[in-house]
Amino acid sequence: MRELSAQEHGTREKFIETAEKQKILAHKCVKCGHLMLETVLYCEKCSASKFEDIELEGAGTVVTYTIQAVAPEGFEDAGSYAWVVFKVDNASLRASGFLPGVESPKDLPIGTKVRVKGFDPKHGLVLQK
Ligand SMILES: [Zn+2]
Incomplete structure:
Protein backbone atom coordinates (compact mmCIF):
# COMPACT_ATOMS: atom_id res chain seq x y z
CA MET A 1 0.00 0.00 0.00
CA ARG A 2 1.29 3.44 -0.88
CA GLU A 3 1.68 6.15 1.72
CA LEU A 4 -1.17 8.58 2.08
CA SER A 5 -0.39 12.20 1.41
CA ALA A 6 -1.01 14.63 4.24
CA GLN A 7 -4.12 15.90 2.49
CA GLU A 8 -5.56 12.41 2.00
CA HIS A 9 -4.74 11.55 5.58
CA GLY A 10 -6.49 14.69 6.81
CA THR A 11 -9.54 13.82 4.77
CA ARG A 12 -9.69 10.31 6.21
CA GLU A 13 -9.38 11.70 9.73
CA LYS A 14 -12.18 14.11 8.99
CA PHE A 15 -14.35 11.36 7.52
CA ILE A 16 -13.84 9.31 10.69
CA GLU A 17 -14.60 12.26 12.98
CA THR A 18 -17.76 12.90 10.99
CA ALA A 19 -18.79 9.23 11.23
CA GLU A 20 -18.29 9.32 15.00
CA LYS A 21 -20.91 12.08 15.01
CA GLN A 22 -23.23 9.71 13.07
CA LYS A 23 -22.80 11.74 9.92
CA ILE A 24 -21.23 11.19 6.51
CA LEU A 25 -18.61 13.52 5.07
CA ALA A 26 -19.08 14.23 1.39
CA HIS A 27 -17.55 16.60 -1.12
CA LYS A 28 -19.77 18.92 -3.06
CA CYS A 29 -18.75 20.43 -6.39
CA VAL A 30 -18.95 24.20 -5.99
CA LYS A 31 -19.88 24.61 -9.67
CA CYS A 32 -22.62 22.01 -10.29
CA GLY A 33 -23.46 20.74 -6.82
CA HIS A 34 -22.59 17.11 -7.60
CA LEU A 35 -21.85 15.12 -4.43
CA MET A 36 -19.03 12.61 -4.09
CA LEU A 37 -17.83 10.49 -1.22
CA GLU A 38 -14.33 9.99 -2.51
CA THR A 39 -11.79 12.75 -2.60
CA VAL A 40 -11.23 13.52 -6.27
CA LEU A 41 -9.32 16.18 -8.15
CA TYR A 42 -12.01 16.88 -10.70
CA CYS A 43 -15.78 16.69 -10.54
CA GLU A 44 -16.96 13.57 -12.38
CA LYS A 45 -19.90 15.55 -13.82
CA CYS A 46 -18.48 18.91 -14.87
CA SER A 47 -14.69 18.57 -14.36
CA ALA A 48 -14.52 21.58 -12.07
CA SER A 49 -11.85 21.31 -9.39
CA LYS A 50 -13.32 23.15 -6.43
CA PHE A 51 -15.17 21.31 -3.71
CA GLU A 52 -16.57 22.06 -0.32
CA ASP A 53 -16.98 19.53 2.47
CA ILE A 54 -20.49 18.92 3.64
CA GLU A 55 -21.84 16.71 6.38
CA LEU A 56 -24.78 14.56 5.41
CA GLU A 57 -27.14 13.02 7.92
CA GLY A 58 -25.82 9.49 8.48
CA ALA A 59 -29.06 7.81 7.51
CA GLY A 60 -30.30 6.00 4.47
CA THR A 61 -32.11 3.03 2.99
CA VAL A 62 -30.65 -0.36 2.14
CA VAL A 63 -30.11 -0.80 -1.61
CA THR A 64 -28.27 -4.10 -1.58
CA TYR A 65 -26.11 -6.15 0.75
CA THR A 66 -24.10 -9.32 1.18
CA ILE A 67 -24.43 -11.49 4.27
CA GLN A 68 -21.19 -12.89 5.62
CA ALA A 69 -21.36 -15.79 8.04
CA VAL A 70 -17.87 -15.25 9.38
CA ALA A 71 -17.35 -11.98 11.19
CA PRO A 72 -14.25 -10.02 10.23
CA GLU A 73 -11.33 -9.48 12.57
CA GLY A 74 -12.34 -7.23 15.44
CA PHE A 75 -16.00 -8.19 15.13
CA GLU A 76 -15.79 -11.81 16.28
CA ASP A 77 -18.49 -11.16 18.86
CA ALA A 78 -20.85 -9.66 16.31
CA GLY A 79 -21.94 -12.99 14.84
CA SER A 80 -22.96 -12.87 11.22
CA TYR A 81 -23.09 -9.50 9.59
CA ALA A 82 -23.94 -7.80 6.34
CA TRP A 83 -21.97 -5.52 4.08
CA VAL A 84 -24.61 -3.00 3.20
CA VAL A 85 -24.86 -0.53 0.35
CA PHE A 86 -27.31 2.19 1.25
CA LYS A 87 -28.66 5.29 -0.44
CA VAL A 88 -27.99 8.31 1.72
CA ASP A 89 -31.13 10.24 2.64
CA ASN A 90 -31.60 13.54 0.80
CA ALA A 91 -28.59 12.94 -1.44
CA SER A 92 -27.90 11.10 -4.66
CA LEU A 93 -25.14 9.18 -3.01
CA ARG A 94 -24.53 5.59 -2.09
CA ALA A 95 -22.30 4.58 0.77
CA SER A 96 -21.40 1.19 2.25
CA GLY A 97 -20.86 -0.07 5.74
CA PHE A 98 -20.93 -2.96 8.16
CA LEU A 99 -24.14 -4.01 9.90
CA PRO A 100 -23.77 -6.64 12.65
CA GLY A 101 -26.41 -9.17 13.60
CA VAL A 102 -27.84 -10.00 10.18
CA GLU A 103 -28.25 -13.74 9.75
CA SER A 104 -30.64 -14.07 6.85
CA PRO A 105 -32.40 -11.88 4.28
CA LYS A 106 -35.49 -11.71 6.50
CA ASP A 107 -33.41 -9.71 8.99
CA LEU A 108 -32.77 -7.01 6.43
CA PRO A 109 -35.38 -6.38 3.73
CA ILE A 110 -34.28 -4.06 0.90
CA GLY A 111 -35.45 -0.58 1.84
CA LEU A 125 -18.58 2.69 8.58
CA VAL A 126 -20.46 0.75 11.23
CA LEU A 127 -24.24 0.80 10.82
CA GLN A 128 -27.26 0.11 12.97
CA LYS A 129 -30.88 -0.52 12.06
ZN1 LIG B 1 -19.36 19.62 -10.91
Missing part, protein backbone atom coordinates in the same frame (compact mmCIF):
# COMPACT_ATOMS: atom_id res chain seq x y z
CA THR A 112 -34.72 -0.99 5.56
CA LYS A 113 -33.61 2.25 7.21
CA VAL A 114 -30.06 2.20 8.52
CA ARG A 115 -28.04 4.77 10.42
CA VAL A 116 -24.34 5.38 10.83
CA LYS A 117 -23.28 4.37 14.32
CA GLY A 118 -19.57 5.02 14.11
CA PHE A 119 -16.38 4.07 12.35
CA ASP A 120 -14.13 1.06 12.63
CA PRO A 121 -10.55 1.71 11.51
CA LYS A 122 -10.30 -1.69 9.79
CA HIS A 123 -13.74 -2.02 8.30
CA GLY A 124 -15.11 1.45 7.73
